[in-house]
Amino acid sequence: MGLDDRKLAVLRAIVEDYVSTQEPVGSKALVERHQLGVSPATVRNDMAVLEEEGYIRQPHTSAGRVPTDRGYRLFVDRLSRVKPLSPAERRAIERFLVGAVDLDDVVHRTVRLLAQLTRQVAVVQYPSLARSSVRHLELVPISTTRLMLVMIADTGRVEQRLVELPGPVPADDVTDLRRLINEKLANARLSETPPLVQALVEEAPTGLRPTMTTLASVLLETLVERHEERIALAGTANLTRGGLLDFQGSLRPILEALEEEVVLLKLIGETEPSTTRVLIGDENEFDNLRAASVVSTGYGPGTTIVGGLGVLGPTRMDYPGNIATVRAVARYVGELLAQN
Amino acid sequence: MGLDDRKLAVLRAIVEDYVSTQEPVGSKALVERHQLGVSPATVRNDMAVLEEEGYIRQPHTSAGRVPTDRGYRLFVDRLSRVKPLSPAERRAIERFLVGAVDLDDVVHRTVRLLAQLTRQVAVVQYPSLARSSVRHLELVPISTTRLMLVMIADTGRVEQRLVELPGPVPADDVTDLRRLINEKLANARLSETPPLVQALVEEAPTGLRPTMTTLASVLLETLVERHEERIALAGTANLTRGGLLDFQGSLRPILEALEEEVVLLKLIGETEPSTTRVLIGDENEFDNLRAASVVSTGYGPGTTIVGGLGVLGPTRMDYPGNIATVRAVARYVGELLAQN
DNA sequence: ACTGGCACTCGCTACAGTCGAGTGCCAGGA
DNA sequence: TCCTGGCACTCGACTGTAGCGAGTGCCAGT
Numbered sequence: 001m002g003l004d005d006r007k008l009a010v011l012r013a014i015v016e017d018y019v020s021t022q023e024p025v026g027s028k029a030l031v032e033r034h035q036l037g038v039s040p041a042t043v044r045n046d047m048a049v050l051e052e053e054g055y056i057r058q059p060h061t062s063a064g065r066v067p068t069d070r071g072y073r074l075f076v077d078r079l080s081r082v083k084p085l086s087p088a089e090r091r092a093i094e095r096f097l098v099g100a101v102d103l104d105d106v107v108h109r110t111v112r113l114l115a116q117l118t119r120q121v122a123v124v125q126y127p128s129l130a131r132s133s134v135r136h137l138e139l140v141p142i143s144t145t146r147l148m149l150v151m152i153a154d155t156g157r158v159e160q161r162l163v164e165l166p167g168p169v170p171a172d173d174v175t176d177l178r179r180l181i182n183e184k185l186a187n188a189r190l191s192e193t194p195p196l197v198q199a200l201v202e203e204a205p206t207g208l209r210p211t212m213t214t215l216a217s218v219l220l221e222t223l224v225e226r227h228e229e230r231i232a233l234a235g236t237a238n239l240t241r242g243g244l245l246d247f248q249g250s251l252r253p254i255l256e257a258l259e260e261e262v263v264l265l266k267l268i269g270e271t272e273p274s275t276t277r278v279l280i281g282d283e284n285e286f287d288n289l290r291a292a293s294v295v296s297t298g299y300g301p302g303t304t305i306v307g308g309l310g311v312l313g314p315t316r317m318d319y320p321g322n323i324a325t326v327r328a329v330a331r332y333v334g335e336l337l338a339q340n
Numbered sequence: 341m342g343l344d345d346r347k348l349a350v351l352r353a354i355v356e357d358y359v360s361t362q363e364p365v366g367s368k369a370l371v372e373r374h375q376l377g378v379s380p381a382t383v384r385n386d387m388a389v390l391e392e393e394g395y396i397r398q399p400h401t402s403a404g405r406v407p408t409d410r411g412y413r414l415f416v417d418r419l420s421r422v423k424p425l426s427p428a429e430r431r432a433i434e435r436f437l438v439g440a441v442d443l444d445d446v447v448h449r450t451v452r453l454l455a456q457l458t459r460q461v462a463v464v465q466y467p468s469l470a471r472s473s474v475r476h477l478e479l480v481p482i483s484t485t486r487l488m489l490v491m492i493a494d495t496g497r498v499e500q501r502l503v504e505l506p507g508p509v510p511a512d513d514v515t516d517l518r519r520l521i522n523e524k525l526a527n528a529r530l531s532e533t534p535p536l537v538q539a540l541v542e543e544a545p546t547g548l549r550p551t552m553t554t555l556a557s558v559l560l561e562t563l564v565e566r567h568e569e570r571i572a573l574a575g576t577a578n579l580t581r582g583g584l585l586d587f588q589g590s591l592r593p594i595l596e597a598l599e600e601e602v603v604l605l606k607l608i609g610e611t612e613p614s615t616t617r618v619l620i621g622d623e624n625e626f627d628n629l630r631a632a633s634v635v636s637t638g639y640g641p642g643t644t645i646v647g648g649l650g651v652l653g654p655t656r657m658d659y660p661g662n663i664a665t666v667r668a669v670a671r672y673v674g675e676l677l678a679q680n
Numbered sequence: 681a682c683t684g685g686c687a688c689t690c691g692c693t694a695c696a697g698t699c700g701a702g703t704g705c706c707a708g709g710a
Numbered sequence: 711t712c713c714t715g716g717c718a719c720t721c722g723a724c725t726g727t728a729g730c731g732a733g734t735g736c737c738a739g740t
Contacts, residue, residue, distance in 0.1 A: 026733050039683050044734065062689045062733050101562060102501055140476045140492055148492055152480055152500070158490065160498045161442055162680065222441060236576065237595035251591065255577035340502065366702050379714050384703065402702050402720050 003053070007046045009036060011055055012079040014047075015067050019316055022242055024064030069281035069315060072293070076278050076319050083320040085328055089117060093332050100336070103127070103156035107232045110309065110333055115235025117325045120313035121258065123268050123296075126230040127155035127306040127337070129223060134185045134193070139178045139215075144168040149215065151223055153190070155306050156340060159228060163218050166210045173208060177215065180204065193224055231264050238313070246291070246314035253288035258312075263289075268296040268308035276323055281315045291315065295322045299330035301338035309333070343393070347386045349376060351395055352419040354387075355407050359656055362582055364404030409621035409655060412633070416618050416659050423660040425668055429457060433672050440676065443467070443496035447572045450649065450673055455575025457665045460653035461598065463608050463636075466570040467495035467646040467677070469563060474525045474533070479518045479555075484508040489555065491563060493530070495646050496680060499568065503558050506550045517548060517555065533564055571604050578653070586631070586654035593628035598652075603629075608636040608648035616663055621655045631655065635662045639670035641678035649673070 013034045017025040027040040027047060036043065047065055050056045055071035058064070067075065085093075096113040100106040107124050114122035132153035140148040145168055150160045169177075184200050185193060197216045204212040222228070236258065239251055247254055257263050263286055267279070279294040289312075296310025309330055311322055353374045357365040367380040367387060376383065387405055390396045395411035398404070407415065425433075436453040440446040447464050454462035472493035480488040485508055490500045509517075524540050525533060537556045544552040562568070576598065579591055587594055597603050603626055607619070616637040622630045629652075636650025649670055651662055 024733090028733080040733095041683055041685090041735095042681085045682090048735080058734085060689095060691065062691070062731090064733065135482065136480045136488075138478050138480065138490065140478065142475065148476075150478065150490060150492070150498065152488060152490070156502075158498060158500045160492070162496075234599060237592055237599060240590065240592040240595065250580065252577055252580040255580065259574060259577060364702090368702075380702095381704095381714055381716090382712085385713090388704075398703085400720095400722065402700090402722070404702065 003049075006036070006038070007050060008079060009034075010043055010046045011050055011067070011071060012075060014050075014056060014065055015071065015075045015079070018066055019318055022245060022316065024059055024066050026064035029064070067316075069283065072280045072315055072319070073283070076280070076323075080320040080323075083324050085324055089325065090328070092117065093329060097332055097336055103158075106156075106333065106336060108234075110329060111232040111234040114309065114311055114325070114329055115238065117329070118311045118313070118318075118322050119235070119238050119241065120311040120317065120322065121233070121235045121238055122309075122311050123264050124232045124309040125265065125269055125307040126232070127153070127157055127300070128269070129153065129157060129159070129190050129228060131155075131189075131191075131300075131304070131306045132157060133187055133189045135187075137178070137181050137185060139174050139181075141169075141171065141174055147174070147215075149218060154187075155337065157230075159223060161218055161222050163215060166214055169211050173211070176205075177208060177211065180208075180212075181215070190224055194220060229261065229265055229269070231261050233258060233264070235311075242314060242316070246316060248291060254292060257286055257288040267294050267312070268310040276327055277310075278319065278323065293317055293319075295319070295326050297326050297330045299333045299337075301334055306337070343389075346376070346378070347390060348414075348419060349374075350383055350386045351390055351407070351411060352415060354390075354396060354405055355411065355415045355419070358406055359658055362656065364399055364406050366404040369404070407656075409623065412620045412655055412659070413623070416620070416663075420660040420663075423664050425664055429665065430668070432457065433668060437672055437676055443498075446496075446673065446676060448574075450669060451572040451574040454649065454651055454665070454669055455578065457669070458651045458653070458658075458662045459575070459578050459581065460651040460657065460662065461573065461575045461578055462649075462651050463604050464572045464649040465605065465609055465647040466572070467493070467497055467640070468569060468609070469493065469497060469499070469530050471495075471529075471531075471640075471644070471646045472497060473527055473529045475527075477518070477521050477525060479514050479521075481509075481511065481514055487514070487555075489558060494527075495677065497570075499563060501558055501562050503555060506554055509551050513548060513551070516545075517552060520544065520548075520552075521555070530564055534560060537564075569601065569605055569609070571601050573598060573604070575651075582654060582656075586656060588631060594632060597626055597628040607634050607652070608650040616667055617650075618659065618663065633657055633659075635659070635666050637666050637670045639673045639677075641674055646677070 010030070013030055014025050017030065017033060027043040030036065030043055031038065031040050047056065051065065054068055055074060056065040057068050059066060093113065096109055100109055107126055111122045111124040114124070132155040134151060135154045136152045138150040140150060142148055145165045147163045147165060148160055149163050150158065152158050181200060184196050188196055197219055201212050201216045239254060267284065276295065276297040281293060282290045284294060291314065292312055293315045294310055294312045296308055298305035298308050300306035310326055350370070353370050354365050357370065357373060367383040370376070370383055371378065371380050387396065391405065394408060395414055396405040397408050399406055433453065436449055440449055447466055451462045451464040454464070472495040474491060475494045476492045478490040480490060482488055485505045487503045487505060488500055489503050490498065492498050521540065524536050528536055537559055541552050541556045579594060607624065616635065619634040621633060624634060631654065632652055633655045634650055634652045636648055638645035638648050640646035650666055
């Protein structure tokens, strides 16, 4: 297609102006604010082509142009120049993440930081159990027939389950069970535990067999099969910026989608290694979010990825800025996790 | 003042109609829908008095009347009849809360249930550490100079902290420390632990003294002094019901307030024993929430209270219904906690 | 291939007019 | 004394009209 350099420059200018002013941009204003070196009439011709190709559209005749989802896509893929973080932002990130006392704290600080820097809704997935390894499993007697099973993962996550035992178990047996379980499972990746757990049951001394069977089923069911994912959210108030223009005036569907963990996980989890993913408007699979865009990436200590994080906002968002911020925050969080 | 029975009945009718229709209610519509036994003109006179007393107001001349915050207050205090839960609601509550596997699960189910039943924003405070007792304290070695301290409370809460030790500590010492700590602190209320922790340090064998001192300071600082409160939230999408009429068109301040844990705790925590608290409009102390009302109560096993829960919505809400639901849910959650 | 000029479109705003729900007040009646 | 029907009045909501102006598409000229 005839998308020469100048037409691309026009598209870029339209996106940049529309993102910052939130108003349809006309040919005259364009040449005034950008050094395009041509007259408004020429720009109009280019705009006509861009519109024909589906990159921009007119809300109505005799209004300026607005980028379409497709236009944003082209912008993100080929036109946006990387926007380096400001020193102030760098400092904010560093300051924000020091002094976190535990994983909860890290995640909460991170999600607030992201929301604050990008002025969008921020989402952070806790390190996924599926990608964690067992650091320690603890059995805490609650009563003679009840145990609390506490699993501590290398990523810092701590999960606990109340286990109803088939019969009373003396304290010494608990000690034995604890030792057996830890010998077998310590340092194993959670995704690889099922055969180990199976072996635990088979190798257990006869006396401990029934209890071990119960423990094993709880272990498998709650910690492995339905791997509990957790999510933190912040900055929903940012959805109301831009008045009622974004999201065509109704926050309803967005807020509903944000309450569904499954939706959020689909959006920010499952990301390919170390790339930043950008979903624009109807590119994402949820009808409720067809007016929104998502910028997300994975994070983790070193080069491994244990979870995802990202931001969600109107399609009219500052993609270069948000991409840079999301990447930077993910990198810092990864470093933080690597220290532990 | 001259608030005879009929005037009160008129106020009640106004509140009920306005809550259900969301439109200013006029004298004619009132007598049609309620059996007041008098003519519109009489009702108009009563309305004039009610307005003079500040219980209702006119959005503008020649519009119907709308209750003021003061009007809602009178309604809640003296006029609302208890609204029994429907069997369907009872069943929903029971169904919703069975099968919860741990505290997180209970809290999440509860908050979603509340949001669904009341169609408002629901808030549930996790059992407060300050009102919990220690069930068990576990020390998990992470490396030679690092321990993870895990506290399990009788309310089901589990808190963990990474502790940086002053020097390497052999495994046997960890066992000793664990025993000492648990002997001293098990079953103690967290609010009463400081002197016990102090004693722990003083009574510790010389070899363990430095490590115990570190542990003690972490214990005191993170578990007692700044008692970590946690909160779950659901149903924010309900804020968008009623179009832009409630909250004078801007959800902004509400969403901002909902992101502040401190605010939420003030709203639903700190409640007097076993009463249901209703905060109407500007009765609450936060400017951001002066267009909202909160119905909250405490919950806990038996008659003790370990946390709060409640709902938040527009002042124009179904107070009797929400009060009944909040109470019922709190009672069920209490029973659930008592079982553990 | 670009530019200046020009006619045209159409949303936005302001203004005037109508409609009707709802009110306050008053005189008359139980 | 309290209630009622009647009546004039208020004022927001809605409708229709007109003028404005930003922005466009097209075309002839350089």
